[in-house]
Amino acid sequence: MGWFEALAEVVPSILWTAAPDGSVDYCNRSxxxxxxxxxxxxxxxxxxxxxxxxxxxxxxxxxxHALADGAMEDLxxxxxxHDGAYRWxxxxxxxxxxxxxxxxxxxxASVDIHPRVEAExxxxxxxxxxxxxxxxRMAALGCLSAGLGHDMGNLLLPVRVRLxxxxxxxxxxxxxxxxxxxRKSVELLQRLTNGLRxxxxxxxxxxxxxxNLDPLEWWADSEAVLRNGLPRRVELARExxxxxxxxxxxxxxxxxxxxxxxxxxxxxxxxxxxxxVTVRLSAAERGLARLSVADDGPGMTREVMRRCLEPFFTTKxxxxxxxxxxxxVDGMVKQSGGSIEIQSAPGLGTVFTLLLRTATDxxxxxxxxxxxxxxxxxxxxxxxxxxxxxxxxxxxDGDGEGATLWITDDAxxxxxxxxxxxxxxxxxxxxxPAGPGLVPLGPRPRPEDIRQALRGLGAGG
Amino acid sequence: MTVVNVLCVDxxxxxxxxxxxxxxxxxxxxxxGSLSDAQPLLDxxxxxxxxxxxxxxxxxxxxxxEVVEELRTLQPLVRVVMFSGHLRGELxxxxxxxxxxxxxxxxxxxxxxIDAIRRAAAGEFVMVPDISAE
Numbered sequence: 001m002g003w004f005e006a007l008a009e010v011v012p013s014i015l016w017t018a019a020p021d022g023s024v025d026y027c028n029r030s031x032x033x034x035x036x037x038x039x040x041x042x043x044x045x046x047x048x049x050x051x052x053x054x055x056x057x058x059x060x061x062x063x064x065h066a067l068a069d070g071a072m073e074d075l076x077x078x079x080x081x082h083d084g085a086y087r088w089x090x091x092x093x094x095x096x097x098x099x100x101x102x103x104x105x106x107x108x109a110s111v112d113i114h115p116r117v118e119a120e121x122x123x124x125x126x127x128x129x130x131x132x133x134x135x136x137r138m139a140a141l142g143c144l145s146a147g148l149g150h151d152m153g154n155l156l157l158p159v160r161v162r163l164x165x166x167x168x169x170x171x172x173x174x175x176x177x178x179x180x181x182x183r184k185s186v187e188l189l190q191r192l193t194n195g196l197r198x199x200x201x202x203x204x205x206x207x208x209x210x211x212n213l214d215p216l217e218w219w220a221d222s223e224a225v226l227r228n229g230l231p232r233r234v235e236l237a238r239e240x241x242x243x244x245x246x247x248x249x250x251x252x253x254x255x256x257x258x259x260x261x262x263x264x265x266x267x268x269x270x271x272x273x274x275x276x277v278t279v280r281l282s283a284a285e286r287g288l289a290r291l292s293v294a295d296d297g298p299g300m301t302r303e304v305m306r307r308c309l310e311p312f313f314t315t316k317x318x319x320x321x322x323x324x325x326x327x328x329v330d331g332m333v334k335q336s337g338g339s340i341e342i343q344s345a346p347g348l349g350t351v352f353t354l355l356l357r358t359a360t361d362x363x364x365x366x367x368x369x370x371x372x373x374x375x376x377x378x379x380x381x382x383x384x385x386x387x388x389x390x391x392x393x394x395x396x397d398g399d400g401e402g403a404t405l406w407i408t409d410d411a412x413x414x415x416x417x418x419x420x421x422x423x424x425x426x427x428x429x430x431x432x433p434a435g436p437g438l439v440p441l442g443p444r445p446r447p448e449d450i451r452q453a454l455r456g457l458g459a460g461g
Numbered sequence: 462m463t464v465v466n467v468l469c470v471d472x473x474x475x476x477x478x479x480x481x482x483x484x485x486x487x488x489x490x491x492x493x494g495s496l497s498d499a500q501p502l503l504d505x506x507x508x509x510x511x512x513x514x515x516x517x518x519x520x521x522x523x524x525x526x527e528v529v530e531e532l533r534t535l536q537p538l539v540r541v542v543m544f545s546g547h548l549r550g551e552l553x554x555x556x557x558x559x560x561x562x563x564x565x566x567x568x569x570x571x572x573x574x575i576d577a578i579r580r581a582a583a584g585e586f587v588m589v590p591d592i593s594a595e
Binding site: 149155158382383448 | 568
């Protein structure tokens, strides 16, 4: 037994050595005692069996990177104790090299840090109970924002109407400047109000205009709120193309996502003081647009970058952040059919890039989307017409000549229309059997059923 | 010229006051009354004969959607345009089902509200663009 083994056998932490290819060729007594496994079972790549299932891939990936790079960053993962309980360990390894710089052996140690991690979890709110508390807090903030936005809107409306009235009545020249300044302030307040409402946390059930967002309109409403997510000395910049692509994401959702990324960037830059956060949008390419939030802050280490989308992973002191966390940002983007890319390095800032689906331009679709609405009730007829127009249909009056879609309560006419030419569809407000191109909704369909039927036809058309 | 008579129901009386002043400048419109809740709406409609009722969605007291249904039955010639800061899908659906002739955002400007009143009076269902694009 050499002096290393003699020493290693008495150390209470787990010590190990590995060959240059990464296979473990020695593990001390503590490793066997802790895990309850025979030492031979831990050698080679057998040690993987004591790593928590959720941490295994991360551990292997890190170890492979270390073998390739010749250096290993600290790794926190859970190892299984002899009684089946998992304990958090900090694993660290260094390479021993020969005179030519080639790695001849790895020396590693795994130290039990369970009490520290548990304490941090309590503090950071990473456990289930705290997560719920934090989620509740976020929901409360969303409700507060929405409520405040609503009330501010109610108070601003009479002010705006009065301003319009004063202007419509005509005002003497000396007062024009005063009025212009008042109007500008009121408009800014209205934008802030709209932005606050966009922060409410009910995008799933209540998202409006979910598939055709105009980025310039969205920015106009959200800018004030986004700016408020940043420290005063940090600038907010926008770089959009002249004719930005419309996006297939709900306004609420995009505001929440970008607000969190902007806020996150601002918090990262807080220590550094001044800087710029840039929200950048690319032109559409193959149905996708890239919307990025870039900062010139301190950047992230590889470890932080890899973990930053994990639920409730944080590098912040508790209490600083009121954001929803990047994990929820990731989830919301994925729910909208998009994804997130991250570029960052210490000292070089961070760029979060959202790959978002673009919307089909309603104006571009009008040529082949023509609809005729023949319903006797003017209220429902004009309602359906409004929904169709918003979906990109051009409405055809008169006898419906040239339309490819009919909305009617006349079942026979609908059947004839559909049968007459291929590619035609009809939505019928009557109880008739469904057929090719024929969608019956019953005599008094609900608005939600009407929209759903029209959306279904639109998706196929 | 036919004048569109408007009755405004909103728990913020400043809104009705402001609209009254602004509508007075339109040759084809007049605010003929205002209420701060929907409870006495049926009586008021019988008294002032509005063409359009501008009805806030979020008010204490009676459920405004029930009021719209009642009006549709008892005063079928009166058209209700609901207006609100809440632009939620289910509220708009309820407004359509109850028989409203429109749903307009309070965050739109004065012109949008006046335009909505005019179009609803002319027999068109009106929605702010965002809502119809749902």
